[in-house]
Amino acid sequence: MPSNKSVSDAPITQFINCRILRDHCLQREDLWVRDGKILDPEKLFFDEHGYADKRVDCEDSIIAPGFIDVQINGGYGVDFSQACEDVSSGISFVAKKILEHGVTSFCPTLVTSPLDVYHKVLPQVKVHDGGAHGAGVLGFHLEGPFISVEKKGAHPEKFLRTFKSSGLGYLMETYGGLDSVAMVTLAPELDGSQSVIRDLCQKGITVSLGHSVANLSQAEEAVQHGASFITHLFNAMLPFHHRDPGIVGLLTSDQVPAGRTVYYGMIADGIHTNPAALRIAHRSHPSGLVLVTDAITAMGLPPGRHTLGQQVIEIQGLHAYVAGTKTLCGSIATMDMCVRHFKHASGCSVEEALEAASLHPAQLLGISHRKGNLDFGSDADLVLLDDTLNIKATFISGEEVWRK
Amino acid sequence: MKLIILNDYDQSSEWAAKYIRNKILMFKPGPDRYFTLGLPTGSTPLGCYKKLIEYYKTGEISFQYVKTFNMDEYVGIARDHPESYHSFMWNNFFKHIDIKAENTHILDGNVKDLQAECESFEEKITAAGGIELFVGGIGPDGHIAFNEPGSSLVSRTRVKTLAKDTIMANARFFNGDLSKVPTMALTVGVGTVMDAKEVMILITGAHKAFALYKAIEEGVNHMWTVSAFQQHPQTVFVCDEDATLELRVKTVKYFKGMMHVHNKLVERPPSMPKKN
Numbered sequence: 001m002p003s004n005k006s007v008s009d010a011p012i013t014q015f016i017n018c019r020i021l022r023d024h025c026l027q028r029e030d031l032w033v034r035d036g037k038i039l040d041p042e043k044l045f046f047d048e049h050g051y052a053d054k055r056v057d058c059e060d061s062i063i064a065p066g067f068i069d070v071q072i073n074g075g076y077g078v079d080f081s082q083a084c085e086d087v088s089s090g091i092s093f094v095a096k097k098i099l100e101h102g103v104t105s106f107c108p109t110l111v112t113s114p115l116d117v118y119h120k121v122l123p124q125v126k127v128h129d130g131g132a133h134g135a136g137v138l139g140f141h142l143e144g145p146f147i148s149v150e151k152k153g154a155h156p157e158k159f160l161r162t163f164k165s166s167g168l169g170y171l172m173e174t175y176g177g178l179d180s181v182a183m184v185t186l187a188p189e190l191d192g193s194q195s196v197i198r199d200l201c202q203k204g205i206t207v208s209l210g211h212s213v214a215n216l217s218q219a220e221e222a223v224q225h226g227a228s229f230i231t232h233l234f235n236a237m238l239p240f241h242h243r244d245p246g247i248v249g250l251l252t253s254d255q256v257p258a259g260r261t262v263y264y265g266m267i268a269d270g271i272h273t274n275p276a277a278l279r280i281a282h283r284s285h286p287s288g289l290v291l292v293t294d295a296i297t298a299m300g301l302p303p304g305r306h307t308l309g310q311q312v313i314e315i316q317g318l319h320a321y322v323a324g325t326k327t328l329c330g331s332i333a334t335m336d337m338c339v340r341h342f343k344h345a346s347g348c349s350v351e352e353a354l355e356a357a358s359l360h361p362a363q364l365l366g367i368s369h370r371k372g373n374l375d376f377g378s379d380a381d382l383v384l385l386d387d388t389l390n391i392k393a394t395f396i397s398g399e400e401v402w403r404k
Numbered sequence: 405m406k407l408i409i410l411n412d413y414d415q416s417s418e419w420a421a422k423y424i425r426n427k428i429l430m431f432k433p434g435p436d437r438y439f440t441l442g443l444p445t446g447s448t449p450l451g452c453y454k455k456l457i458e459y460y461k462t463g464e465i466s467f468q469y470v471k472t473f474n475m476d477e478y479v480g481i482a483r484d485h486p487e488s489y490h491s492f493m494w495n496n497f498f499k500h501i502d503i504k505a506e507n508t509h510i511l512d513g514n515v516k517d518l519q520a521e522c523e524s525f526e527e528k529i530t531a532a533g534g535i536e537l538f539v540g541g542i543g544p545d546g547h548i549a550f551n552e553p554g555s556s557l558v559s560r561t562r563v564k565t566l567a568k569d570t571i572m573a574n575a576r577f578f579n580g581d582l583s584k585v586p587t588m589a590l591t592v593g594v595g596t597v598m599d600a601k602e603v604m605i606l607i608t609g610a611h612k613a614f615a616l617y618k619a620i621e622e623g624v625n626h627m628w629t630v631s632a633f634q635q636h637p638q639t640v641f642v643c644d645e646d647a648t649l650e651l652r653v654k655t656v657k658y659f660k661g662m663m664h665v666h667n668k669l670v671e672r673p674p675s676m677p678k679k680n
Contacts, residue, residue, distance in 0.1 A: 030499070042494045046483060049505035 010035040012044070013398055014052035018384070020063045021354055022374045031063055033380040036397030040376040058384055061392055062350070065358035065372050066104025066130075066381030067335045070183060070365065071141055071231070071265055071292035073109045075299035079307055080108045081117060088124040095134025097300060099402040101334040102357075102391045104381035105136035105371065107182050109294075112144030112155035119176040126180055130381065130396040138365060139182025142175060143231060146186040146193070147211035151236045154322050154329030155211065156311060163192035168199045181205055182365060185231040187212035188222035201226030206365055208265075209247055211236045216249040223256055229364055230264035232294055233281055234273055235328070251285040263364040265292040266356075268342040269333035271318055275345035282346045290364055291338045291357045296320055296330035340389045353389065405633070406640045407620065407659040408666055413608045413644050417451025420539070420606055420642045422670035424452070425459050427537050427602075429673055433469035438507070440471045440529075442538030442597065444549070445492045448606045449541055457500040467503040471532050473525070475540060475549035475597075478586035479513040479563065487577045488513075511561070511590040522561040522590055529596070538600035542607055545569055546615040546628030550591035557624070557632040559593030594632050602638040605630060610646040617650035 015031040022029065032039040032052070044050040074080045076097050078090035091108050098106065110121065122140060130136030145161040152160060164170050172178065183206040186193055197207045209222055210231025215238070219227075230237075230247055238246035250262045268278060268291055282289055293299070296313065298306040303315045305323055312323040315332060322329050333341075335357055343353035362372020370379050380398035383391055394402040410416040424441070433439040443449075459465045477489045484491060490510050498508060509528055515521045529535060540548050545567070551559060552567040566574075571585045578584040597603060607616045618628040620641065625631050633639040648656050 040484075041499060042484060042491070045494060045498060045505045046490060051504065 011053040012039065012050060013054045013056060014041075015056045015058050015063060015382075018058035018061050018063045020374050021065065021351060021358075024355065025351055026062060031374060031380075031382070033398035036380055036399075038374055038376055038378050038380050043376075061384040061386060062354075062389075063374065064102075064354040064383050064385060065362075065374055065378075066135075066383055066394065066396065067102045067291075067339070067357040068138070068361035068365075068372060069098070069103050069106040069293050069295075069335050069357075070138075070229075070290065070361050071109050071143070072098070072106050072295045073111060073330055074297045075295050075301075077297060077301055077306075079297040080121070081110045081113050082307070085120075086124075087121045091125055091137065092134055095130070095137065098135055098335070099394045099396075100391065100404075101336045102339075102383035102385070102394055103135050103335050104130050104383070104394060104396050104401075105138050107138050107141040107365075109141040109143055112147065112152070112159045114159050115174060115176070118142075118174065122176055122180055127182075130401070132396075132399060132401050134401075136381075136396070137180075138367070139180050141183040141185065141208075142181055143185040144211065145174065146171075146184075146190055146196075148187040148189065148213050150213050151187070151211045151238075153211060153236045154311060154313070154327060162190050163196060166192045166195045168196065168203075171196055171200075178203060178205060183208055183229065185210045185229075187214060188227065189214040189218050194221060194225050197222055197225040197227050201228075204366070209237075209250075212247060213238055214247055215244045216246055216253065219247045219250050220253055220255040223250060223253075223260070223262055228260065228263060229290070230262065232267050232272065232292065233264040234277055235267065248281075251281060251288065261288055261363070263288045263290045263360060265290050265294075266338075266342070267292060267294045267331050267333065268338040268345065269293075269318065269331045270341050270345065271333075272328060272331060278342070278345050279347075282342075282348060286348070286352060288360070289342075289356045290360045291335065291342055292361075293333050293335050293338060294331045295333060299332040299334065301332075336389065336391050343389065350387075350389065354385075405620065405636075406662075406666060407655070408640060408642045409648055409656060409660050409663070410642070410644055412646075414451060416606065416608055416642050416644045417449075418455050419670055420449075420452045420604060421455030421459065423604065423640065423642070424456060424537065424539065425465050426670060426673055428465055428467075428470060431536065435469065438469050438471045438532065440473065440532045440535045440537075442473050442475065442535045442540070442592075442600055443493070443497075444475050444539055444541045444606075445489045446541050448608055449539065450496060452539075452606065453497045457497065460501045467501045467507075470503060471507045472503065472509060473529055473532075473535060473592075474508075474510040476589050476591035477511040477513045479518065479588040479590060481513070481586050483512075483514065487574075513586075513588075513590050518563045518590060522563065525561045525590075525592070526596065529599075535597075535600035537602045537604060538597045539604045539606070540597065540630075542605060542612065542615055542619070542630045543570060543573070544611050544615055546618050546630045548594065548597060548605070548630045548632075550589040551594050551629040553627040553629065555594060555626060555629050557626050557629065558595040558598075561590065561592045561596055564589050564591050594629050598632060598636055602640070603633055603636055604640045604642060605633065607641060607643040607647045609644070610649055612643075612647050613649040613651075616641070616643060616647050621651060621655060 207227040208229035382395040
């Protein structure tokens with residue numbers, strides 16, 4: 001094929017023989033990429049008289065936007081919450097490994113930790129783009145320590161905190177800085193939380209509600225102040241009650257400001273949420289469903305005892321327990337497994353299953369203008385899948401970074 | 405004149421596509437010898453384009469050495485508007501085949517100097533050596549390209565105001581909103597098409613039956629601009645049964661009786677590459 005130098009220095013790639021997820025449906029279209037971005041081939045043709053330098057035969061694969069995991073604690077023996085000197089290489093290691101699950105960007109998640117962990121870990125990792133080295137880091141998800149004692153789950157109680165003063169001051173003191181933070185999970189019933197929510201949102205940080213005993217009106221007030229996510233719905237919150245549905249009630253609340261969507265994380269591993277509960281959530285609020293793995297250290301590791309934060313956990317089959325108890329403390333599911341399980345359990349379409357792992361998390365984080373879709377101009381972060389949604393290859397910025 | 409009568413839309417589309425395929429193959433185009441093809445838009449040629457794409461995909465033909473000239477384009481709608489003829493050609497034909505952008509020509513209805521655009525289009529056709537085969541469709545009022553009733557039969561490429569009938573017919577593509585339908589277009593003239601070595605007109609459906617009757621059984625008339633091709637030495641009308649409803653039985657029988665001869669024109673030429 002002739003060189004396209006006359007048109008642009010960057011080579012143009014055309015993915016052919018594929019079905020691409022665009023405008024909420026799979027379409028038989030070629031996908032064009034230049035300079036790491038998805039290209040409008042019609043403009044290329046008429047404006048630049050350009051053509052493809054390289055064709056990639058996708059062998060009838062589905063092409064979906066790369067998956068985005070907004071809650072992942074670690075994997076492959078790495079625990080992001082361990083205050084070691086070199087967390088950044090641990091995160092890089094996991095970032096590379098999760099390419100095979102179709103994840104092209106993620107929020108490394110820290111569970112409730114002592115201050116020195118925050119102060120040591122957060123400065124080590126900056127928000128950065130993905131590539132052959134691994135999935136991109138969108139910023140940390142800080143789950144705790146401003147959460148409820150009653151719903152602490154696997155979080156160590158001695159490190160839980162409450163807001164000692166209003167505003168961001170105390171929060172900054174706790175975390176040591178917010179530069180590389182994308183999301184904070186907190187319990188909205190804690191005194192002073194509403195002003196913190198407002199201030200965090202103003203800084204462009206997503207606020208999630210979770211590990212909480214909030215009632216519905218407290219949750220609604222938090223949403224009105226800017227909170228937009230629910231951390232692992234149903235887990236670590238009050239169970240649904242018909243006179244006070246609690247945080248779960250946000251899915252059908254009429255108090256959500258017009259034009260806003262409340263998203264909710266789902267660990268669709270078949271363990272953390274009963275399939276019937278998953279269906280209740282999906283059917284009542286399909287556009288807010290965000291698949292998360294909540295994966296822990298042991299994801300990718302064999303069964304046995306492993307360390308999560310300050311605690312020891314035990315892997316039995318697909319379950320991860322606080323050692324010696326039956327308390328679930330995170331999953332060992334991979335994102336591609338969650339997509340498949342979600343589709344199977346909810347009976348949703350392929351499109352919906354894929355968007356729950358791509359478009360919805362991108363919308364949640366406010367980055368859907370560049371990620372989570374295959375629109376012209378978006379980053380060419382892609383997954384190639386077969387019809388049963390097994391990952392065949394992963395691309396970041398148009399470059400192949402993993403192939404089965 | 406040849407009149408090709410097929411049973412239905414699909415068969416007439418396939419016949420037309422095979423005819424174009426054979427014309428290109430027999431021309432033996434190459435780097436110094438481009439086949440020049442005039443092309444229409446609209447719903448009628450869609451089936452024909454689909455077939456041509458199929459022939460490209462099975463390796464029967466290539467458009468590498470084909471230059472195309474489109475008949476017309478609206479004035480004043482964005483090029484990437486879904487109803488622009490640029491979008492039509494891209495979505496229904498160009499993106500599926502191996503044609504090079506620089507070999508496609510569609511009038512630009514967004515330039516400042518529309519007249520100059522039309523003149524330069526004529527020049528490009530001349531520079532390409534004229535059109536080998538001009539394919540066209542017609543409206544129910546017998547217009548070819550946007551040469552509305554009353555257009556000069558020796559007209560060249562120019563700006564044309566659309567007839568009320570055409571605007572109303574097109575409103576369905578613009579959410580039924582008459583105010584959104586372009587009222588002007590750039591179009592090749594009847595004379596421009598007449599200059600082609602060969603012209604193929606596709607006419608299908610009962611709603612075009614009266615136009616076909618006017619085109620071939622009545623005299624040359626500028627109120628039915630397609631009738632001008634009675635004067636062209638090489639014209640093929642390809643139609644379906646429905647489009648013949650207004651023709652005389654005698655006419656239909658005469659041309660149907662010749663189908664065994666005409667069908668030879670669309671047989672696979674011996675030189676054609678084998679299917680993959």
